[in-house]
Amino acid sequence: ESIHAAIVAKGKQYFGTCADQGRLSQGQNAAVIKSAFGQVTGENSMKWESVQRTQGQFTFSQADYLANFAAENNLLIRGHTTVWHSQLPSWVSQIRDRQTLTNVMTTHINTVMGRYKGKILHWDVINEMLEENGGFRSSVFYNVLGEDFVRIAFETARAADPDAKLYINDYNLDQASYAKTQGMVRNVKKWIAAGIPIDGIGSQGHLTSGQGSNAPAAMAALCGAAPECALTEVDIQNAQASDWQGIVRACMQQKNCVGITVWGVRDQDSWRPQGNPLLFDSNYRPKNHYTTVLQAI
Numbered sequence: 548e549s550i551h552a553a554i555v556a557k558g559k560q561y562f563g564t565c566a567d568q569g570r571l572s573q574g575q576n577a578a579v580i581k582s583a584f585g586q587v588t589g590e591n592s593m594k595w596e597s598v599q600r601t602q603g604q605f606t607f608s609q610a611d612y613l614a615n616f617a618a619e620n621n622l623l624i625r626g627h628t629t630v631w632h633s634q635l636p637s638w639v640s641q642i643r644d645r646q647t648l649t650n651v652m653t654t655h656i657n658t659v660m661g662r663y664k665g666k667i668l669h670w671d672v673i674n675e676m677l678e679e680n681g682g683f684r685s686s687v688f689y690n691v692l693g694e695d696f697v698r699i700a701f702e703t704a705r706a707a708d709p710d711a712k713l714y715i716n717d718y719n720l721d722q723a724s725y726a727k728t729q730g731m732v733r734n735v736k737k738w739i740a741a742g743i744p745i746d747g748i749g750s751q752g753h754l755t756s757g758q759g760s761n762a763p764a765a766m767a768a769l770c771g772a773a774p775e776c777a778l779t780e781v782d783i784q785n786a787q788a789s790d791w792q793g794i795v796r797a798c799m800q801q802k803n804c805v806g807i808t809v810w811g812v813r814d815q816d817s818w819r820p821q822g823n824p825l826l827f828d829s830n831y832r833p834k835n836h837y838t839t840v841l842q843a844i
């Protein structure tokens with residue numbers, strides 16, 4: 548039984564995973580994705596270093612592959628990600644001048660989002676901008692432009708693809724009492740009140756054993772701060788059944804949580820393969836946790 552079909556039957560938009568050409572061309576990944584999932588996020592193909600490694604030279608072959616796979620198989624797409632300090636070419640992180648960085652950032656957003664205009668459900672416009680203490684991470688964007696980079700990025704993104712829901716995405720938002728979770732809630736409320744076009748908060752959901760039980764209260768806080776919310780990159784190292792139950796319920800219990808994405812198909816293909824963090828085993832068979840997820844939906 549498909550976890551995507553099950554979650555759609557409960558009023559959500561999707562259950563998805565990450566993928567790119569390499570995985571999709573290998574083994575049974577494409578078949579599993581078509582049968583179990585309804586949404587894909589590019590694991591790497593839409594990141595800055597993948598699409599504009601050299602200034603002004605855009606390379607979309609990997610991203611196009613993913614977008615075409617999604618279109619052919621009727622899968623929704625989360626675009627990931629335009630403004631992020633990581634997987635960012637050094638020609639960008641070396642910029643020290645306000646006007647130059649503004650031009651570079653808006654050109655990047657316009658070009659990437661423009662190419663897939665109308666085809667993307669969500670864009671992670673800004674990824675991982677907060678520190679663990681809830682303050683702003685030191686990045687070229689924050690250091691050169693200050694907090695203004697948030698407004699510039701979201702306003703540019705809104706104009707580039709008016710139909711895409713625009714997200715701010717981060718990790719370690721898995722407990723309501725974390726300073727980072729509270730910083731996200733406080734800032735997003737403030738930015739939305741100031742007219743910045745943020746549609747949703749994405750909580751990545753990279754968990755370890757025992758953290759699932761905190762997820763519902765954390766999502767309640769995050770989902771209360773924006774029109775919508777999503778779990779965007781879930782994996783759980785050494786998960787117990789209660790962890791998968793907790794993370795799934797965290798979304799199910801919030802009316803405006805639109806979907807859940809896990810960060811990969813097979814345990815061994817995970818970006819952090821320790822502790823078997825995903826839902827499929829090495830033979831592409833659904834694990835017991837897959838049934839746990841199905842039952843928690």
Ligand code: XIL
Binds near residue numbers: 591674751780818
């Ligand atoms: C990871 C990918 O899974 C890896 O293949 C890559 O080497 C590094 O990035 N947060 C994010 C994702 O927003 O883009 C990251 O993906 C995992 C952490």
